[in-house]
Amino acid sequence: MISLDHLSFYYRKDSPVLENIHLSLQPGRIYGLLGRNGAGKSSLLHLISGLLFPKTGKARVLDFTPGKRQPAFLQQIFLLPEEFRVPDLTIPEFVKLNGAFYPDFDSQAFHQYLEAFEVTPKNRLSRLSFGQAKKVMIAFALATRVKVLLLDEPTNGLDIPSKRQFRKVIAGTLQDDQLMIMSTHQVKDLDNLIDNILVVDESRILFNQSVDAIADKLLFTHSFSLEEVQSPIYYEGALKGYAVVAPNHSGVASKIDMEMFFNALMTEKQQVLSMFNH
Amino acid sequence: MNFSLYRFRKLFIKQWVENRKLYILATLAIALGMLVLMTGIAFSDDTGLQTGGQDGILVIGLLLCGLAYGSTILKRYHHKAEGIGALMLPASATEKLAVAITYLMLIFPLVYLGVWFLATNTVLTIERNFTRHANHFTSYTFREVLMTFFFVELVLAFVLVCSATFRRYVFPVALSIACAVMFLGVISAEPMMKKLLNNRIPENIAPYLEHFRQEPIGARSYGGTPFKDMQVLIDFRIRDLTSPMVNSSSVSVQLNGGKYVLAMCILFLLPVLLICIAWLKLKEQEL
Known part of the structure; x- marks a missing residue:
């Protein structure tokens, strides 16, 4: 199209x-x-x-x-x-x-x-x-x-x-x-x-993936402590603990937080992109 | 070339509905301005509102108002907020330009002419009743009407190109360029006419020469324009006398035959050429 x-x-x-x-x-x-x-x-x-x-x-x-x-x-x-x-x-x-x-x-x-x-x-x-x-x-x-x-x-x-x-x-x-x-x-x-x-x-298209693919590869979660999350890619301080983006090892899709994803991509470009390029 | 009468009609109506308040107010303002100006002339000038004054208000007003209106007609295509909607409207550049041409080069001169006709006759009636002047409504030959029409269309087509080309200051830019071109035209008129005349006695003044019973020995151009008429000084020597004395007499000569057709073709083709340039500009218009 x-x-x-x-x-x-x-x-x-x-x-x-x-x-x-x-x-x-x-x-x-x-x-x-x-x-x-x-x-x-x-x-x-x-x-x-x-x-x-x-x-x-x-x-x-x-x-x-x-x-x-x-x-x-x-x-x-x-x-x-x-x-x-x-x-x-x-x-x-x-x-x-x-x-x-x-x-x-x-x-x-x-x-x-x-x-x-x-x-x-x-x-x-x-x-x-x-x-x-x-x-x-x-x-x-x-x-x-x-x-x-x-x-x-x-x-x-x-x-x-x-x-x-x-x-x-x-x-x-x-x-x-x-x-x-x-x-x-x-x-x-x-x-x-x-x-x-x-x-x-x-000036380039950095990322082009479906939401399903993102949910498949990344986990969006909240945690009281960063140690509870396995190899976090990106995190922000939240009201209670941390909002975290991490590799999705469980295979269970989480609800995507668009802002968190965008920030993760902007700050950890290589790491995020490498997960989708395989 | 992509043209649909349906879309043209829709665009035409859209242009009217979106601008009708402005158009009505502008028409009223022009009418009021004309009435004030003409009444002023009728009551302050010793000779009142003569045909020369009427002609001046018609042509100069038509050109100035045309420049002002024409400089806004394609303005929306340059303005980012409006340009997106205007360029993305499902109609071809040909249809969009055709609507602009219809309003600028057809409707506007007709409306202006109508307003001028009404204002002139109104002021002449007032003048006859309240002053001792007895001026009459100006009259034109077909040739004068045709020449003036083509000249006005040429100026309007020119401002259309300016409107399609320049993003800002369209009116001052168009006015400056128009003045510069007219100035060049004026200073080049003399050599052009000399070239046209080529020191020959114009053929169409034979009856005039017979009347004077003198022998023409040469012709010199001294004014006028090649597109309308030229002012020619004819040098005469009195027949049957050996006296070297030469008399000169002024005569106005109109172009005839091939030269007239050529002048008309130039006046007709130039606006067509300018419209083609405006079309290309609009077609290639980016945000």
């Missing part, structure tokens, strides 16, 4: 944003795109959606070259940016004007999502708070029913109840022929939501 082959992108040749990216993403999955600020997450999404053109290498999305931005391609992909500007329209006007460009736009679903987000559908977009407007845009993005849905920092600007609503809405929406990539540096927001983790670091 998405295939990036030796893809590189830079604004200045001496400081690459993304370098030699190889990636193949399949439908029916939600990918969490993680990385530090400025790691290149947004640039990767922009390359996939044809807003930036690769300097070298190739990108193929849904059998299209994204940079050509053909209408048939754009009808099947939606990118919700981190920051956006809403027109001075009511929500029904916005939906009527923009939904018409997406052949599979589901107006009924849009209203259901709005209801789940507790947004009044008659509101004027320009009078909504950023968080409220973001919820409208998320509802619109989901209702387009596009094959590739790219959400850049979708939870930025959402309050805590809204983040819960967001997780609830996303959890039941993905179809088998759809693919979703959610980029975030607030990794906790994606807990229990994603199927695969992609980590961008130093």
Whole structure:
């Protein structure tokens, strides 16, 4: 569905944003795109959606070259940016004007999502708070029913109840022929939501594994004492003892703590990567 | 080239609905500005609102307002927050540009022309009733209308390219470049016309020469533009006299035949060329 082959992108040749990216993403999955600020997450999404053109290498999305931005391609992909500007329209006007460009736009679903987000559908977009407007845009993005849905920092600007609503809405929406990539540096927001983790670091894809594979290889646990855990990879002080990431010797999957995993990967890159490269 | 009438129609409506308040307010502001300016001229000028003043407000206003409007028409594609939505909207660059062209190069001049027509006639009516001036509404030949139309379209196509090219300061940049090009045009007009005239007596002034019963001995260009008309000084010598005295008389000569067609083709093709450049710029637009 998405295939990036030796893809590189830079604004200045001496400081690459993304370098030699190889990636193949399949439908029916939600990918969490993680990385530090400025790691290149947004640039990767922009390359996939044809807003930036690769300097070298190739990108193929849904059998299209994204940079050509053909209408048939754009009808099947939606990118919700981190920051956006809403027109001075009511929500029904916005939906009527923009939904018409997406052949599979589901107006009924849009209203259901709005209801789940507790947004009044008659509101004027320009009078909504950023968080409220973001919820409208998320509802619109989901209702387009596009094959590739790219959400850049979708939870930025959402309050805590809204983040819960967001997780609830996303959890039941993905179809088998759809693919979703959610980029975030607030990794906790994606807990229990994603199927695969992609980590961008130093202009490259550092890590690309399924959540199942992570749970298979790593153990996420709490312990009063570090001595209780066999060869911990990473640990943080917790309310009672330690939160620990360690090799999973038991074979029993534990609940992944996304933030702990990300921190473990960033601080103990070689050790974590070596466990997945075998 | 990917073009769908359905998407064009949807884009056209979207542009209108999202900007209608601005468009209505801008139209009212232009109308008000024109009324104030024209009324001022009608009551303060000794001769009132003559055709020259009407022409000036039409052409200069059309160009300045066109530059201002045109500099914003593709602005959203450069702004990161708006650009993502605009570039990702499922329509081709051709359709998006076609909507911009329709608004900038078709609807805007028509609306401006309509406002100018109403404002001019309103002020002329007021002038006739409240002053002793009896100015009439300006009239144009078909040729003048055509030339002016193509010239305005050329300037609007130029600002469209600027709007597709520059991320910031589109209006001042477009205005500066337009002024520089016009200045170059003015200073190059004389040599161009000399080249066109080539010191020959223009054929289409024969009736004029007959009237004077003098023998033409040469022609010198001294003003005008090659695209409209040129001001020519014809040197005469009185017939049947051996006197070396030479009289000169000014005459306005319009281009005819092949040269006229060539000038029209240039004026028509230049906007087409500029639109193609704007299309390429929009197609290659990155965030």
